[in-house]
Amino acid sequence: MMKHKIKYFDRFVFVLIPMIITAILVYNLSFAMLRVINAAMAQEWTLFWNESLWMMIFVVLLVPSNLLTAYCRTAFSKYALTRMKSDYLEAVFGKNIDEFQKDNNAAYVSALTNDFSIIETDYIEQIVGIAEGIINFSTAIIIYSMINPLILLVGIGMMVVNGLLSNLIERPVKKHNRERSELFAGYNSFIKEVLSAFGIIKNNGLETRVRTNFNTKSESVQQKKYIIDKLMSFVFVAQNALGMSVFLVLMLFVVKMTLSGAITFAAVVVIVNNIDKLIGPIFTVAEAIPKVRSVKAIFTRIEKSLQDKNTHVETLNLSSFEHEITFKNVSFAYEENQVLKNVDLTFEKGKKYLIIGPSGGGKSTVLRLLRKYFEPSEGTIEIDGSLLSDIKKQDYFARIANIEQMIFLFEDTLRNNLTLFKDYDDAEISEAIAKAGLTEFVQSNSEGLDYMIYDNGKNVSGGEKSRIAIARALLNKSDIIMLDEAFASLDRNRVKAIEATLMALDGVMIINVSHVVIAENKDLYDGIVQVKNKSAFMINR
Ligand code: ADP
Ligand code: MG
Numbered sequence: 001m002m003k004h005k006i007k008y009f010d011r012f013v014f015v016l017i018p019m020i021i022t023a024i025l026v027y028n029l030s031f032a033m034l035r036v037i038n039a040a041m042a043q044e045w046t047l048f049w050n051e052s053l054w055m056m057i058f059v060v061l062l063v064p065s066n067l068l069t070a071y072c073r074t075a076f077s078k079y080a081l082t083r084m085k086s087d088y089l090e091a092v093f094g095k096n097i098d099e100f101q102k103d104n105n106a107a108y109v110s111a112l113t114n115d116f117s118i119i120e121t122d123y124i125e126q127i128v129g130i131a132e133g134i135i136n137f138s139t140a141i142i143i144y145s146m147i148n149p150l151i152l153l154v155g156i157g158m159m160v161v162n163g164l165l166s167n168l169i170e171r172p173v174k175k176h177n178r179e180r181s182e183l184f185a186g187y188n189s190f191i192k193e194v195l196s197a198f199g200i201i202k203n204n205g206l207e208t209r210v211r212t213n214f215n216t217k218s219e220s221v222q223q224k225k226y227i228i229d230k231l232m233s234f235v236f237v238a239q240n241a242l243g244m245s246v247f248l249v250l251m252l253f254v255v256k257m258t259l260s261g262a263i264t265f266a267a268v269v270v271i272v273n274n275i276d277k278l279i280g281p282i283f284t285v286a287e288a289i290p291k292v293r294s295v296k297a298i299f300t301r302i303e304k305s306l307q308d309k310n311t312h313v314e315t316l317n318l319s320s321f322e323h324e325i326t327f328k329n330v331s332f333a334y335e336e337n338q339v340l341k342n343v344d345l346t347f348e349k350g351k352k353y354l355i356i357g358p359s360g361g362g363k364s365t366v367l368r369l370l371r372k373y374f375e376p377s378e379g380t381i382e383i384d385g386s387l388l389s390d391i392k393k394q395d396y397f398a399r400i401a402n403i404e405q406m407i408f409l410f411e412d413t414l415r416n417n418l419t420l421f422k423d424y425d426d427a428e429i430s431e432a433i434a435k436a437g438l439t440e441f442v443q444s445n446s447e448g449l450d451y452m453i454y455d456n457g458k459n460v461s462g463g464e465k466s467r468i469a470i471a472r473a474l475l476n477k478s479d480i481i482m483l484d485e486a487f488a489s490l491d492r493n494r495v496k497a498i499e500a501t502l503m504a505l506d507g508v509m510i511i512n513v514s515h516v517v518i519a520e521n522k523d524l525y526d527g528i529v530q531v532k533n534k535s536a537f538m539i540n541r
Contacts, residue, residue, distance in 0.1 A: 005299070008080040008083055008084055008124075009080065009127075011076055011079055011080075012076065012131075014072050014075075014076065015069075015072045015073055015076045015128055015131065016131060016135075017072075018065060018068040018069040018072050019069055019131065019132055019135050020135060021065050021068075022062065022065045022066060022069055023135050023136070023138070023139040025058050025061050025062050025065055026062070026139055026274075026277075027139055027142065027143060028054075028058050029055060029058035029059065029062070030143050030270050030273065030274060031143075031146075031270075032051055032054045032055040032058060033055055033266075033269070033270060033273070034147075034266045034267065034269075034270050035047070035051040035266075036048060036051045036052050036055055037265065037266035037269055038264060038266045039051055041264075041265065041266065069132075073128050076124075076128065077120065077124050077125055077128065080124050081116065081119070081120050081124060084116065084119065085112065085116055088111065088112065088116075088302065088306075089112070091306045092108055092306065095306065095308055096308050096310060096373075096393075097371075097373050107185055107188075107189075107305045108305065109188055109192070110181075110184055110185040110188040110189075111301075111302050111305060113188075114181070114184045114188070115181060115184075115298050115301070115302060118177070118181070118295060118298055119295060119298065119299075122177075122291040122292065122294065122295050123291070123292055123295040126288035126291050126292045127288075127292060129284050129285075129288050130284070130285050130288045130289065130292070132281075132284075133280070133281030133284045133285040133288070134281065134285070136277040136280065136281050137277065137278060137281040137282075137285075139274075139277055140274045140275075140277035140278040141278070143270065143274055144271065144274070144278070147263055147267045147270065147271065148257060148262060148263055148267075150253075150257075151250075151253070151271075154246075154249065154250055154253060161242065165238065165242065165286055172231055173228065173231055173232070173235075173290045173291070173294050174290070174293060174294040174296070174297060176224060176227055176228045176231065176294075177228065177294040177295070177297060177298070178294075178297035178298070178301070179224060180221065180224040180225065180228065181297065181298050181301060182301070183217075183220055183221045183224055184221055185301075186217065187217045187218065187221050190213070190214070190217050191214075194210055194214065232287070235286070235287060235290070236283075236287070240283075242282065243279045243282055243283060246278075246279060246282070247275065247279060250271075250275070250278075254268055254271055310375075312375070312389060314389070314390055314391060314392045314393060315390050315392075316386050316387075316390045316391045316392065316395075317391075317392060317395050318383065318386075318391045318392070318395040318396055318399065319395075321349060321383065321384065321399050321479040321480070322349060322384055323348070323349055323384050323385075324346055324347060324348045324349060324383075324384065325346070325347045325370065325381065325382070325383045325388070325480075326344075326345065326346045326347075326381070326382050327343050327344055327345040327346075327369075327376075327379070327381055327536075328344060328379050328380050328381070328382065329342050329343070329344060329378065329379035329380075330342070330343040330344075330345075330369065330376040330378070330379035330380070330381060331343070331376060331377050331378040331379055332362075332365060332369060332374065332376050332377050333377050338534060339362040339365045339534065340362050340365060340366070340369075340531075340534055340535070340536060341534040341535060342379070342535070343366075343379070343535060343536045343537075344537075345366075345529060345536060345537075345538060346538070347370075347509060347511065347527075348509070348526075349479065349507070349509055350506070350507045350508065350509055351509055351510075351526040351527065352502070352503050352509070352510040352512075352524065352525045352526050352527075353509075353510065353511045353512065353525060353526065353527045353528070353529060354512050354514065354517070354522070354525045354527075354528045354529070355367070355511065355512065355513040355514070355528075355529045355531060355536075356514065356515065356517055356528060356529070356530055356531070357530055357531035357532045357536075358532055359515065361531045361532045361533075362531045362532075362534070362536065363484075363513045363515075363531045364484055364513060366513075366529070366531055366536055367482055367484050367511065367513050369381060370482060370511065371400065371402065371482060372388060372389075372391075372393060372396055372397075375389050383396075398476075399478060399479045399480060400478055400479070400480045400481070400482060401469075401472065401473030401476060401478035401480070401481045401482070402481075402482050402483075402484075403466060403469040403470065403473070403481060403482070403483045403486045404469075404484065404486060405484075405485055405486055405487075405488055405489060407457070407465040407466065407468065407469045408456065409453050409456050409457035409460065409465065409468070410453070411452075411453065411454055411455065411456070412452070412453065413449065413450050413451065413452060413453070414442070414448075414449050414450070414451040414452075414453060414468075415429070415449040415450065417453055417468060418432070418433070418449075418468060418471050418472060418475060419475060420472060420476075422475075424475055428475065429449070429475065431474075432471045432474040432475045433471055435470075435471075435474055435501070435504070435505060436467045436468070436470040436471035436474060436501065437467050437470075437497065437498070437501045438464070438467045438468065438471055441464050441467070462489055462490050462494075463490055463494040463497075463498060466486060466487060466490070466498050467498065467501070469486075470498075470501065470502065470505075473508075474505070474508075478508065479507075479508065479509060480508070480509045480510075480511065481502065481505075481508055481509070481510050481511070482511045482512075482513075483502075483510070483511070483512045483513060483514070484513045485513060485514060485515065486512075486514075487499075487514065487516070488514075488515075488516070492516075492518065495516065495518060496518050496520070496521060499512075499518065499521045499524070500521065500524065503521070503524040503525070512525075527539070
């Protein structure tokens with residue numbers, strides 16, 4: 001996304017137009033002023049009043065023109081940044097699930113807060129500033145060269161010196177800005193960890209230790225900013241000196257020309273009046289260019305956080321699931337850690353499976369492979385005879401439902417939490433509620449489906465949450481429901497009841513990973529998969 005930054009400048013022209021209009025007005029105002037003074041010096045009063053009127057017209061027109069420029073600047077900055085952020089979030093959600101889980105998501109928080117605020121002040125606003133500087137500088141150059149072309153040479157000389165200066169300063173600022181952004185990302189993930197470990201820290205009296213770590217990190221971020229600011233103030237001082245000497249050279253030049261009669265007194269007034277347009281941009285542009293270039297490092301970092309390492313292209317659609325999912329000689333390793341070796345398994349449509357085995361044995365890994373979060377290192381997984389790795393994610397994900405231990409609930413009505421904001425008719429909803437065993441819960445409150453759920457389900461019990469997740473899967477017509485220790489925090493009787501509910505779902509394949517096995521329910525499963533010692537096999541019953 002960040003490679004095509006130019007697309008965020010599609011409305012830049014609306015900033016340029018008012019700036020150019022302003023410049024044209026300034027140009028006309030300058031020459032009206034020149035003629036007014038010349039007329040006064042020649043004591044031609046008719047001409048004087050005539051030109052004064054024009055001068056006033058330009059002065060008045062400059063008011064709306066300046067206002068418009070200011071408005072367009074902020075509007076453009078808002079527009080470009082809002083679009084960039086929204087594209088960024090879209091790109092984050094476009095990442096593969098496995099890649100997202102691998103990364104620490106503090107990197108994304110840092111991008112959305114710190115990095116984009118740097119992009120706003122050091123990139124977008126600076127580019128607008130550079131454009132304004134160039135337009136002002138050109139206006140001054142044109143005015144000066146209309147008065148005397150020799151002055152144009154002085155202007156060009158300054159531009160060259162200026163370019164050399166900003167090039168010289170660019171490198172260290174760029175390096176420091178990148179390091180600062182990295183430090184900030186580290187700082188963010190530290191804060192996130194500390195806040196999520198609040199309980200552990202308090203209970204174990206680790207506050208002092210955490211505070212020391214915090215201070216070190218916070219200080220290094222501040223120190224970086226200090227170094228960058230120090231560098232920037234050096235830049236500023238150097239430019240100040242440059243600007244002053246340019247002013248002096250120019251004034252000496254102008255005095256000499258006035259004395260030799262090459263330019264009039266009126267011309268001197270106009271030259272002095274526009275000197276800020278000539279010198280001002282040297283400061284702003286020289287300061288802006290290194291800033292703009294230094295942001296490149298931030299764009300690269302953002303771009304890198306969005307890249308998926310797995311670039312396998314999925315080519316197959318999955319319009320229905322009819323028969324079976326098979327593991328054929330599947331091996332899997334997390335880098336060095338071999339978890340599964342030569343596994344052969346078959347899961348048939350509509351059947352119910354329980355996956356058991358020791359902790360760390362690879363149960364969740366089997367499920368992650370089934371969920372397409374990872375690809376086998378060797379062997380294949382096939383669905384109705386097609387390679388699962390070639391099936392398009394959105395097609396496959398539409399057919400499966402995952403029930404987690406933590407079930408996410410929106411602060412909204414029970415209805416919307418069941419339908420996930422899609423349209424279903426009431427009969428469908430009632431059926432799903434009945435099958436998921438939620439009828440009693442819905443009837444127990446007077447609001448029924450309009451019952452409000454607050455604060456990620458504070459007013460809903462754990463068992464009811466699981467049943468809401470089951471009802472979601474049923475409404476969504478999922479063919480497969482996968483559960484990974486989904487009931488670990490529920491009491492035995494509740495688990496037993498929910499398990500029975502799941503077993504009664506006709507046509508839906510259930511794959512339930514669980515270390516709590518309820519003996520009476522074991523018989524309800526069609527197959528039990530034992531995962532241990534790198535192997536996984538179906539205990540035939
Ligand atoms: P189970 O669910 O049976 O407890 P897992 O499938 O979660 O076991 O883990 C199997 C092995 O793989 C364990 O040794 C675990 O440490 C390792 N493991 C799990 N997830 C990852 C991961 N994302 N990266 C590296 N190793 C992992
Ligand atoms: Mg597990």
